[in-house]
Amino acid sequence: MKKKAVNVTQPDNLNLSTLNIEIEEVDWHKWQRLINICAEMFDAPTMIINRVTPEGIEKFLTSQTCNTQLNSNQFNMDHNKFCKDVITQGQRLYVKDIREDCRYQKEEMPYLSYLGLPITWPDGSIFGSLSVLDTQTTDYPEEYIDALSVIKEVIDSDLRHLYKEDQLLKMSYTDPLTQIYNRRGLIDLLQSTQDLARRLKRQLILIYFDLDKFKTANDKYGHDMGDKLLNLFAMNLKKNSRSCDLVARWGGDEFIVIIHAEDTQSINIYIDRMNQHLADQTYLPEIHFSYGYAVIKPDSSSTLAQLLSTADENMYRNKQLKRTDHKK
């Protein structure tokens, strides 16, 4: 589905936690139809679904009847005190006549009546609000307000599905021990990472890590300590990577990182930082690792299996070299 265009504003003093779930998947055409019908029923010039984002409140959908004046910059979310109140208080608000309400009568707004309900994610956090605005004073019958609640429930229910899908997807992509991507997550996300790099004409580097003598560490310190070491290693990979990099546990004591890097010099920097981070920690037994890499040029058509094979050979040579160095 096409990405929905949004209009983001940054209200002051609005500090709400927001869920980072993409909502492109939701059938917002259905939401559009619902608010169009509802606006007709209320005979209101405007119905709006607002959404809370980390940047502020955005106008997500407006009814087709939307009055151009209300849709203009004059109707700025920063100044929409009603919407802010519904969102921050998480409850219904009905103001029949702004001029009669001491909380709002000083506000300069291009309408006289407001009815709004919060829209919520299943974890209780606020998605946004569903509002009916009118330039006239209103006195809606209870049945109309009930109908608006039903529409809110339909939207809440769509969000519930979306939330569950997101949870399932996250679970299926995440390694339960280390909370980084698992093999499936890496395979699925590699394509989009490669597409992005191709568009930016940037190269990627796949670094393949294998912990040294991890079996010995498990035998010596126990499996629980082994788990802690795997966790520590994963945490350091995450710390050492940028948000656009992919960090995954390939299986057992093997990890893969795919970084956006202009040259192979970046690998040395990455590895030095890893070694430094691991050396700085003193509360767990020491861990060492070997690594190999494969460069993914923007126009590369290599498969993941070919890249892994290159990185694995490279890593194996490094491991052998280390062993001979130790024997010297």
Ligand SMILES: Nc1nc2c(ncn2[C@@H]2O[C@H](COP(=O)(O)OP(=O)(O)OP(=O)(O)O)[C@@H](O)[C@H]2O)c(=O)[nH]1
């Ligand atoms: N604690 C713990 N150990 C694991 C886990 N998954 C795999 N392992 C252990 O990781 C060890 C990997 O051993 P090997 O593949 O022989 O590697 P190594 O001992 O590091 O040997 P080299 O790679 O040659 O240095 C095995 O003993 C596995 O049982 C896990 O989730 N937790």
